Amino acid sequence: SAVISQKPSRDICQRGTSLTIQCQVDSQVTMMFWYRQQPGQSLTLIATANQGSEATYESGFVIDKFPISRPNLTFSTLTVSNMSPEDSSIYLCSALGGADGYTFGSGTRLTVV
Amino acid sequence: QQQVKQSPQSLIVQKGGISIINCAYENTAFDYFPWYQQFPGKGPALLIAIRPDVSEKKEGRFTISFNKSAKQFSLHIMDSQPGDSATYFCAASMKGTSGSRLTFGEGTQLTVNP
Numbered sequence: 265s266a267v268i269s270q271k272p273s274r275d276i277c278q279r280g281t282s283l284t285i286q287c288q289v290d291s292q293v294t295m296m297f298w299y300r301q302q303p304g305q306s307l308t309l310i311a312t313a314n315q316g317s318e319a320t321y322e323s324g325f326v327i328d329k330f331p332i333s334r335p336n337l338t339f340s341t342l343t344v345s346n347m348s349p350e351d352s353s354i355y356l357c358s359a360l361g362g363a364d365g366y367t368f369g370s371g372t373r374l375t376v377v
Numbered sequence: 378q379q380q381v382k383q384s385p386q387s388l389i390v391q392k393g394g395i396s397i398i399n400c401a402y403e404n405t406a407f408d409y410f411p412w413y414q415q416f417p418g419k420g421p422a423l424l425i426a427i428r429p430d431v432s433e434k435k436e437g438r439f440t441i442s443f444n445k446s447a448k449q450f451s452l453h454i455m456d457s458q459p460g461d462s463a464t465y466f467c468a469a470s471m472k473g474t475s476g477s478r479l480t481f482g483e484g485t486q487l488t489v490n491p
Contacts, residue, residue: 268420295477306466306481307421356420358479365411366470366479368420 266291270357270369277347277376284343285355285372292337293361298330301354301371310355313340347376380404381469383482391490396454398485400467403448407469411479412441412452415464424465425452457489 267290277283287296296313311319311332319332334340344351357369383400390396402410408429413421427434427441427450434441440453454461467482 265423270420297478304486306484307479309478312478358420360477365409365423365426368413368422370418370420373418 266293266359266361266367268357268359268367268369270372272372273370274373275375277374279348279376281347282343282345283347283374284341285357287340287342287357287359287369289338289359289361289367291361293359294337295360296334296340297358297360297366298332298340298342299356299358299368301356303354307356310342313342344374347374349376352376380480381467381482383467383485385485386483387486387488389488389490390457392457392459394457394489396452396457396461396487396489398452398465398467398487399449400451400482401447401449402469402480404469404471404480405448406471407480409470410441410443410450411468411470412439413466413468413481415466415484421466454487457487459489459491462487462489 269288298310299307301307309322310325311321313319313332313334315334331343352375354371354373356371359367380403411426412424414424415421425436425439427443429445438455443450465485468479470479
């Protein structure tokens with residue numbers, strides 16, 4: 265199955281700043297996704313990262329707040345822009361490909377102060 | 378927009394017991410039903426998955442039972458161990474580019490007491 269490296273693993277950021285999270289997959293995958301997970305809660309899909317085109321965002325998430333890039337079939341970034349304490353959460357990268365289907369990174373634990 | 382409902386929210390079992398977690402879905406277009414196990418500080422990891430053409434799938438101590446007519450599926454953990462203590466998520470997805478994303482249940486926090 266694909267192995268996902270996600271970084272940073274955690275960060276503490278000042279409100280009003282932006283953080284870019286990187287997701288690297290060890291093999292080419294057909295689709296990549298970004299999720300948000302509040303501690304103790306389920307995963308909420310932010311967007312599908314499309315290779316070579318604009319990401320597809322779920323209801324409640326917008327490109328200006330969460331710009332996403334996917335320059336090739338193994339890499340994607342998620343930026344959390346103009347952060348507020350409400351953005352404190354765990355952000356997870358996921359990839360679809362290989363025998364195991366969907367694989368997840370270990371997540372980025374973001375705290376906004 | 379919750380399309381997969383999971384219960385119970387939390388579950389405590391004794392070592393050696395059977396853990397049962399249930400999920401129900403609404404969208405009949407779903408054709409892939411995985412279960413994920415998540416430990417603190419880690420991302421979800423695929424545990425076992427089933428497609429609707431079979432009613433049961435077993436891998437070691439883990440079994441998925443699937444009831445297509447009732448639109449329900451469940452995870453059974455036999456001989457539960459303290460190391461099984463984690464959060465479990467059911468999920469569903471469907472084929473096609475627009476529908477490939479996973480829809481998750483709310484999660485079940487399982488505690489297995491020694």
